[in-house]
Amino acid sequence: MVNTEEYVLLVDDSQTNNVLLEAVLAEVGYETATAMSASEAWSLIHKRRPRLILLDLLMPKISGFQLLERLKEKPLFAQIPVIVVSALSDADTAMRLKEMGADDFFSKPLNLQALLKRVEELYQSESSL
């Protein structure tokens, strides 16, 4: 059994985005870990179950969609809140993500204040489980 650990997992193939979110979340006191690919994220999740995942969609080899799908399939990880952070901005994507069980969807460029508010809410909800 993997215990939930006090950190937010950032999954994005863009280093710039990882650095940005890392800095933003650190600023308000969150621990973070970054993965540059879905597979890297997958193995990290197995080692340390995060309280929240910020997930990019368009990534090499395995996409954010596929990672989200696998997470929701595994009862062990299905409850981890996922906020999708992507440069995709269309309604179809938003709809699809909602159906797949994503908790929220933020388009790049990010409204950092709104994102932080949502991170806070979902981080707390997870801890209350």
Next chain:
Amino acid sequence: MNIDVYKLIIENSPVSILVTDVSGRIEYVNPKFCRLTGYRAEEVLGRNPRILKSGQSSEEDYRQLWQVISGGDEWHGEFVNRKKNGELYYESAIITPVMNEVGKITHYLGIKEDITGRILAQRAVMEHSNRLAALLEVGQAFGSTIKMDPLLQIVLEHSTRMMVMERGSIYFIYGNQVKVQLAKPAPLDEEKRLLKTYDLSHFPCMESCIDTQEVVILSKLDREHLTPAERALVKLKGLQAVVFIPLVLDGKTLGVLALGSSRSPSSFAKNDLEVCQVLATQASLAIKNAWLYQEADKYASDLENYNHELARLNADLKVQKAKAEESDRLKTAFLQNMSHEIRTPMNGIMGFVELLRMPSLKEEKRGLFIEHIAKSSNQLLIIVDDILELSRLDAGDVLLKEEQVNPASVVKGVYEKFLSLVRPELTLSYHSPPQRLSHTLIGDAFRLQQVLEKLVDNALKFTPNGKVSFGYQNMGQGKLRFFVEDSGIGIEASKLTAVFQPFYQVDLSEEREYGGNGLGLTIASRIVEQMGSVLLVESKPGLGSLFYFELALQTSAEASSATADLAVQEGAAYRILVAEDDEVNFMLLQDALMHRVEGYKFDVLQARNGLEAVEKVKESADLSLVLMDIKMPLMDGIEASRRIRELRPDLPIVAQSAYALTTERDAALEAGCDRYLFKPLDLTELLRVVRELLRLPVR
């Protein structure tokens, strides 16, 4: 009875009685003989009965007659004889020898009955039944076909035969003009010309036949009453008479059947003319049927053509619709991709700017954040540049220079640009073999370098480790091949053509592996295309890819003449004839030609119809091109193009028409047009065609 009574009987006999001596000299004729023949008794007494011979009874009959009666027997037979006034008559005769008591022939006695009335009546009955049979046969023949040409042939054939005429023609009436439709013997050019020269009013006989709808006979004998045209017609046919028989359809005279004979006109009996009339009625009916059939046939074939055309247009429409949908889909995908590619760096810029604004920011982070802002800004700039570049290429706004290019220095420039950016796991090398001095590359050095940069950038991106080499090699036959080769991840065969599509990489982007905006190869391939070549790719997954294209070299002489030509053509004036009857369209074309072709002057002439266009081509030997509208008054564009092609085989003609029918396009191209454009005109396409036909170098 006494002798007087005998005499009285003979004198009043209803039959002719004639007595000759043994040598045949007439000794007695009775009054009936005189009344019948018109001869008085004293005129014939002492003469031989052969004075009555008409020449129509055979000599054999006479010989036989003499043989019989001189042998003492009685002879029965018929004669055709001639009266004193020349008139023929028929008689039935019994001639018997008269013998004396010792049996010696002393006289011959002829008793003859006039049977002219009976013979003629019999003959009339026979002729009538013959005619009926013939008419029946004609009717059957007329009914044997409903095709016009064979029918007219049959009508003429039977009419001439039945009426015993040597020649025949069928005329059809067109307004005030008569045209010969068929003639037997074969159509005479002179007859055609004669009918073309004179209108109907010069043939009063024919005119009267048409007006009265009755048979009219034109006789050579009425010479003084004939018009010159009629005299010419009779003379032309070498005939005594021409019988005009009206062909009447639904009360309207549609044509004339003209039968010519060398028989004298007086020999046409009333019967003949009646038969003609019946013949004409039957012929008219048959012609009407053929006419209807012809029309129906034409409608049917028209309908079939329209159906074919409609089916083709429908198929075209389906293709166009699918194309439009595909293009719509691509456009949406393109916009989505573009949005994604712009939002990604934007996020970096805006996010870090916001972080920089935070009062709690630690000083040592500032440099890192600014670094990311700079990197994202740069990425954003590249994507914006690429998108603009692509749209300019699509719009045809990228004009390539024609200058002497040193490929070695282009390749070296590319190498120097990337050298500092190559990751340590990679080796980058270039090849530039020494070039033969007799050949020169003419082109746009900047664009060539741009293409190679995009290809090298792409190769570096998709080669995690190994080598990337690029450069050019001389392929012989005046070709230089530029290439970029890598030992990278390669491309699956099924995706080889798709790599040149914009945002290909992002299009399948859920599994996107490498960075870059997905426009590099698209831009490279479009530029190479504009250079008149094709960017090709060969690849094996896992082994690497080879991108290459070939450019044509020119010999130094060609190169210098090309630049010399350029100097002449630069600013040169071209004279273009626009054949267009619509003023608005003309102005549109004039404006496009005069103001939208950079670096060249166009002098635009207008022709408002096909005839004027042909005249203008005759007048202006310096015309360079003709834009030809198809639908114009007086003479259409197709006929005008045909005539212009005869005058100036070298002059380019661009046809343009609102008819989207392939048959018309084919007709235009067959008439000698070089190109065919549909209206509404795509001006960019038109100017491209004009440039191409005038061989204007792209600047």
